[in-house]
Amino acid sequence: MLGMVRNWFNRIFAEEETVVLLIILAAILLLILSIGNVLIPIIASVVLAFMMQGVIARMSALGARRWLAIAVAYGIFLTVFFGVLMLLLPLVWQQLVTLIQELPSMLRKLQQALMVLPERSEVFTEAQIREWMTLATTEIGSLGQYLVSFSLAQLPNVVGLMINIVLIPILVFFFLKDKQLILEWLSGFLPRRRPLLRAVWLEMNDQVANYVRGKAIEIVIVGVASYISFSLMSLNYAALLALAVGLSVVIPYIGAAVVTLPVVLVGYLQWGWGGEFFTLCIVYGIIQALDGNVLVPLLFSEAVNMHPVAIIVAVLVFGGIWGMWGVFFAIPLATLVKAILYSWPRPHAVSNETETSSEQASL
Template identity: 80%
Template structure:
């Protein structure tokens, strides 16, 4: 047993750099598990600064000095950041409050619509419908009490939220300005010879850059188009539903299907089975089709070659560990795991090729 374990250990840790890599992964995991809430502004700032590297690179390619490129990019970031805080979030909050206030009336209308089902189908009875509605009403009441208690419990964290709102723009500025200094400082803790880390870093830099920037653009485009379409159609809670549709692209294969329910439910409760509802269903279907077949191939030029089952498992695992952040970075984290597995050295990879056996002379 000891020989088997020693053979397995020698095979996995055949090079000194693998120990450093393992320590780095273990340290990052422990930091995220125990200090995840404390590191939220730092992580958010790093992600935002990383997303803006593409614009800085393009501006410098066009001849702009790096300081000017950073200033232009940072100015655009501030405009978007405070625009979302002052325009989008208050609108979404107001529509959320309106939805909670109007939920009882919507539930009564839904109950009246469901009570017609026993007359049209023998699969449902009136008692079943009433039992379902009682369960739904009870769950909604519990959810309302939970939201109220949650909001009251989170009041002390309001100061922390305000501090994060101030800290994030400041941290983003320094991450942009002193990028090379920070990277040089971090590399000082790594061994001078690090081929494995270099391979993993290069692959992850391309994959994460493509995914994070592309996903952010996809959220903005899908959410904005959905909001405009909902406003034109006169759909209630257009900003709230548009935001949900935009954020649904974060969760592959599942998000779009889940968000379809509230979109169509709000449309049905507002218009019933009519032309407006059919138009809403068609418009929403066209948006999802264009997103999956046109927008995603254009944005994600460096496709992540992973099986759908692996992507869903990554979403479930990392989402369970780190919530929304884990869901958003599920694919990059799964790509990191894949890159580490492929780059991890073993004795078979490190063994020198056997010398070719010379053929016997024909003389």
């Protein structure tokens, strides 16, 4: 038994770079679990720099100098970054506060609508509906108290938030400007002969870049289309709901199903069973259909195809480990696992190479 374990261990860790790869993965996981909150500005800056690399590559392909491409990409980043901070977030926050203030009246309207169910069905009783509404009212009261306590508890972190607002643009600039220098410095710690690490890096570089840029574009397009549609229909909390719809694309399959409930519920409480409500449902369905059948294939045509079960498992596992960041990077992390498994040395591959070289030598 010990001999089998020893042979398996020697076969798996025969190469130096396999040990280095495992050490790197273990170190990254340990850092995320231990000081993940501290690393958020750095990781956010790396993600944002990844998004801007597409602009730099496109301008460089058109013949622009690198400094000009970096300047244009960084200018676009600053415009979007501070535009979101100054325009979008205040509007969303205002609508969120208004929604919380109007939740009790919305619950009363919902209760009046649900009271019709006992007359039409024997499954629900009036006592059950009243119990549900009482529970919902209690939860909303607890939510209000939590938000107040949360806001008071977060006051000391306002300084840290301001530091991050200043720090992230600075980090993005240096990640764009000194990308090659940083990569060369990091590669100095790796073995000189690293075919496995190189294969995994090339796979992940293409896939993460494609995923991050594509997902950012998808969020913007879906969010803007939803906001324009909701605003034209005069739907309440248009910016808040549009932001929720845009961010829902981060979680495949699950996000769209979850965000449908608040959109439909707000529309029903505002208009009831009328033409406006059914128009909202049709428009929202068209947005989701275009996103899933047109936008996603266009943006992620080069992405690795993965089974829906694998995607859902990746979202649950990495989201449980690292929260929202884990959900956002679930697919790239699953791709990393897949790339490692496909690139890892296999005994039959080694034996095949040996047999091939022996045949060539005999010929």
